[in-house]
Amino acid sequence: MVVFEKPKSLTQKEFHYCPGCTHGIIHRLVAEAIDTLGIEGSAIGVAPVGCAVMAYDYFTCDMVEAAHGRAPAVATGIKRSLPECVVFTYQGDGDLASIGMAETVHAATRNENITVIFVNNAIYGMTGGQMAPTSLPGQVTQTSPYGRDVKTAGYPVKVAELLSALDGPSYIARVAVNNVKHVLEAKKVIQKAFENQIRGKGFSLVEVVSACPTNWGMTPQKALDWVEEKMIPYYPLGVFRDKTAEEVQA
Amino acid sequence: MGNKVLMKGNEAIAEAAIRAGCRHYFGYPITPQTEVAAYMAKRMPKIGGVFLQAESEIAAINMVYGVAGTGRRVMTSSSSPGVSLKQEGISYIAGSDLPCLIVDVQRGGPGLGGIQPSQSDYFQATKGGGHGDYHLIVLAPSSVQEMADLTALAFELAEKYRMPAMLLADGTIGQMMEPVELAEPQEPKFEEKPWAVTGTKCKREHHIVNSLYLAPDELEKKNFERYERYHTIEQTEARYESFMMDDAEYCVVAFGIAARVSKNAVVAARKKGIKVGLIRPITLWPFPKAALEKAAAQVKGFLSVELSMGQMIEDVRLATHDARKVELCCRTGGMIMSPDEVLAAIEKLTGGEK
Amino acid sequence: MTTQILIAGFGGQGILFAGKFLANKGLMEGRQLSWLPSYGPEMRGGTANCSVVLSDEPVGSPIVNNPDVLIAMNLPSLDKYEDAVVPGGTIFVDSTLIERKVGRTDVKVFYVPATKLAQQNELGNLANMVMVGKVIRECAPVAQEGLEDAVRSVVSAKHANMFDINLKAIQIGLELN
Numbered sequence: 065m066v067v068f069e070k071p072k073s074l075t076q077k078e079f080h081y082c083p084g085c086t087h088g089i090i091h092r093l094v095a096e097a098i099d100t101l102g103i104e105g106s107a108i109g110v111a112p113v114g115c116a117v118m119a120y121d122y123f124t125c126d127m128v129e130a131a132h133g134r135a136p137a138v139a140t141g142i143k144r145s146l147p148e149c150v151v152f153t154y155q156g157d158g159d160l161a162s163i164g165m166a167e168t169v170h171a172a173t174r175n176e177n178i179t180v181i182f183v184n185n186a187i188y189g190m191t192g193g194q195m196a197p198t199s200l201p202g203q204v205t206q207t208s209p210y211g212r213d214v215k216t217a218g219y220p221v222k223v224a225e226l227l228s229a230l231d232g233p234s235y236i237a238r239v240a241v242n243n244v245k246h247v248l249e250a251k252k253v254i255q256k257a258f259e260n261q262i263r264g265k266g267f268s269l270v271e272v273v274s275a276c277p278t279n280w281g282m283t284p285q286k287a288l289d290w291v292e293e294k295m296i297p298y299y300p301l302g303v304f305r306d307k308t309a310e311e312v313q314a
Numbered sequence: 315m316g317n318k319v320l321m322k323g324n325e326a327i328a329e330a331a332i333r334a335g336c337r338h339y340f341g342y343p344i345t346p347q348t349e350v351a352a353y354m355a356k357r358m359p360k361i362g363g364v365f366l367q368a369e370s371e372i373a374a375i376n377m378v379y380g381v382a383g384t385g386r387r388v389m390t391s392s393s394s395p396g397v398s399l400k401q402e403g404i405s406y407i408a409g410s411d412l413p414c415l416i417v418d419v420q421r422g423g424p425g426l427g428g429i430q431p432s433q434s435d436y437f438q439a440t441k442g443g444g445h446g447d448y449h450l451i452v453l454a455p456s457s458v459q460e461m462a463d464l465t466a467l468a469f470e471l472a473e474k475y476r477m478p479a480m481l482l483a484d485g486t487i488g489q490m491m492e493p494v495e496l497a498e499p500q501e502p503k504f505e506e507k508p509w510a511v512t513g514t515k516c517k518r519e520h521h522i523v524n525s526l527y528l529a530p531d532e533l534e535k536k537n538f539e540r541y542e543r544y545h546t547i548e549q550t551e552a553r554y555e556s557f558m559m560d561d562a563e564y565c566v567v568a569f570g571i572a573a574r575v576s577k578n579a580v581v582a583a584r585k586k587g588i589k590v591g592l593i594r595p596i597t598l599w600p601f602p603k604a605a606l607e608k609a610a611a612q613v614k615g616f617l618s619v620e621l622s623m624g625q626m627i628e629d630v631r632l633a634t635h636d637a638r639k640v641e642l643c644c645r646t647g648g649m650i651m652s653p654d655e656v657l658a659a660i661e662k663l664t665g666g667e668k
Numbered sequence: 669m670t671t672q673i674l675i676a677g678f679g680g681q682g683i684l685f686a687g688k689f690l691a692n693k694g695l696m697e698g699r700q701l702s703w704l705p706s707y708g709p710e711m712r713g714g715t716a717n718c719s720v721v722l723s724d725e726p727v728g729s730p731i732v733n734n735p736d737v738l739i740a741m742n743l744p745s746l747d748k749y750e751d752a753v754v755p756g757g758t759i760f761v762d763s764t765l766i767e768r769k770v771g772r773t774d775v776k777v778f779y780v781p782a783t784k785l786a787q788q789n790e791l792g793n794l795a796n797m798v799m800v801g802k803v804i805r806e807c808a809p810v811a812q813e814g815l816e817d818a819v820r821s822v823v824s825a826k827h828a829n830m831f832d833i834n835l836k837a838i839q840i841g842l843e844l845n
Contacts, residue, residue, distance in 0.1 A: 105515040105516035128524070137379075142381070143380075167372075170373065429707070485707070571731075578728035654733070
């Protein structure tokens with residue numbers, strides 16, 4: 065018999081996320097990694113500003129709510145103060161790749177020993193569907209009503225590729241959660257991003273390509289298809305940097 | 315006399331912070347406070363502390379927020395334009411009821427301004443430079459000795475009241491050297507705070523460090539609680555120095571370097587037979603209202619001496635209920651008044667009266 | 669007694685160091701004192717100045733607007749500060765670098781060929797300390813006893829070889845008629 069249980073590292077509080085939103089899946093994957101690694105008592109999470117702002121209510125570990133974009137800096141402070149703790153941030157695309165780009169790049173280049181979960185759904189969800197730094201060319205949003213025009217709004221930021229150009233970071237990967245196969249793959253990658261920290265390997269970032277049916281104006285199923293057909297071709301999945309693998313080879 | 319050493323004001327801040335058990339410093343270079351960062355960069359690695367040159371002042375204050383959340387002593391330092399950048403983080407730290415120390419070695423503004431000494435961040439420091447209902451404890455050193463002493467006091471008060479404290483210095487006090495007697499070094503105290511995030515060890519409910527309250531009644535309650543604490547602080551923590559006030563008929567009010575210059579002027583005025591004294595606020599928030607109110611019953615007028623276009627003067631007026639005339643003697647943009655200028659302003663205030 | 673000293677010249681002439689020496693000497697004598705440098709980009713190759721106040725009472729303003737003693741190490745400094753010196757004060761002029769004479773008649777003036785003396789005695793650019801020696805001789809803002817200890821306190825252990833030549837430079841100034 066298969067018993068469906070909530071991971072221990074999630075509180076009993078019901079998620080506030082919209083139907084079909086993939087934050088719930090990603091929260092669960094993070095919690096499962098914490099459970100599997102037995103780090104619930106030493107984990108400290110940093111919540112972003114964005115849809116996941118109240119992540120602090122959902123994880124049973126100690127949590128800090130950061131200002132918009134500043135989670136990697138806050139996590140840096142926590143980790144430097146408590147190196148024995150496992151510190152992670154959970155951030156959206158506006159938070160991490162727009163307002164917080166400096167904090168992201170510099171935490172990565174310092175190879176700060178933290179884990180970053182980066183949820184890329186190509187839109188600002190909390191404020192009601194504005195253009196994100198990762199919105200696709202031509203994507204219609206509240207602030208790109210005629211479709212993202214790359215001539216005036218520029219191109220989407222490919223975070224995993226961008227950070228992989230740095231010498232600092234230890235582990236950079238991109239996963240998706242639009243089907244079972246991808247979710248299982250994402251689970252492994254997220255767990256590895258935590259393991260790296262426990263082993264002192266440094267900065268690990270997992271970009272999770274996600275869906276936002278509400279603000280994309282789609283049914284949940286349609287949104288998952290859109291991830292497959294539009295998002296993944298622009299944001300290819302894979303491991304972009306893995307210093308631990310390089311070590312094994314060497 | 316104890317064991318005095320000659321130190322720059324900025325170095326005295328850094329050494330005093332280390333001696334007070336601070337082992338975490340985050341900063342970004344900016345004149346005229348860079349010596350604080352340089353001193354920390356040299357010393358922290360040798361004593362098992364953390365020095366980190368952040369990518370920006372914004373990142374630095376958020377690193378401070380992170381450490382403060384774990385319940386340990388932490389500080390950052392900057393100068394005026396850099397402190398403007400930190401305001402968002404300061405508001406979050408205040409809103410999350412966390413202690414920390416922020417040092418502002420002021421320079422002229424607005425904008426990029428200049429690099430010479432100024433006191434024009436008074437409003438920003440004392441009225442809440444970031445958004446929302448909050449205050450900082452603001453201490454204003456006027457000597458290198460006070461740079462050291464008030465740094466230690468700032469940590470203590472910040473922790474006592476769970477709020478950020480600011481040392482509001484200026485380029486002169488930061489750059490000058492004077493003999494200073496340093497406190498005995500304290501080992502860092504790492505006792506577990508009942509609110510800090512340190513990992514639950516699976517033995518307690520999780521702690522949340524947060525300033526978000528979407529229910530307005532909850533946020534209002536939080537702010538009311540905070541202001542009750544502020545009220546206690548206003549009643550008990552105001553500090554000031556009184557100089558030649560016993561028989562004074564006029565009162566100069568000045569802090570920091572302006573108070574040093576004013577002292578010379580007060581002494582010169584006394585030599586001319588003018589009965590003038592000086593009240594030097596040491597805490598700018600809480601402002602020593604009671605002392606000023608008492609002085610208002612004694613003197614005929616006040617002179618606010620400031621390196622700004624006149625900011626503290628508003629608090630002098632409020633504290634004295636405008637019961638006496640309050641005049642301004644000011645220089646700005648990095649200029650400093652001479653004792654003669656202050657003396658002339660005293661003479662104007664007294665109308666040649668002796 | 670309070671002595672307000674202003675030392676001014678080019679960056680690189682050891683203006684701040686000369687002030688630091690006097691401040692350290694004052695500290696050793698248990699005096700009240702302050703040392704305040706000019707700071708900022710003008711320090712690199714531009715003009716530098718340094719205010720030193722030595723007193724038997726707590727020092728009020730550390731900014732020397734009207735010096736009792738002015739040490740002028742270049743012409744722009746003499747031009748700028750000559751009029752600020754208090755009546756009855758003293759001006760020390762590095763006469764190797766400044767050709768003109770002081771115009772004021774209500775101050776004492778010493779013309780010291782400090783830069784030339786430093787070069788002749790192979791003291792590098794220690795004209796500043798020659799001037800300091802002369803100031804101590806004429807105005808005694810600090811005592812002549814214990815100069816060695818004061819030099820030791822400002823010469824870092826890394827540059828211990830600087831001890832002898834600094835002391836020698838001061839001695840030259842002290843013995844100068």
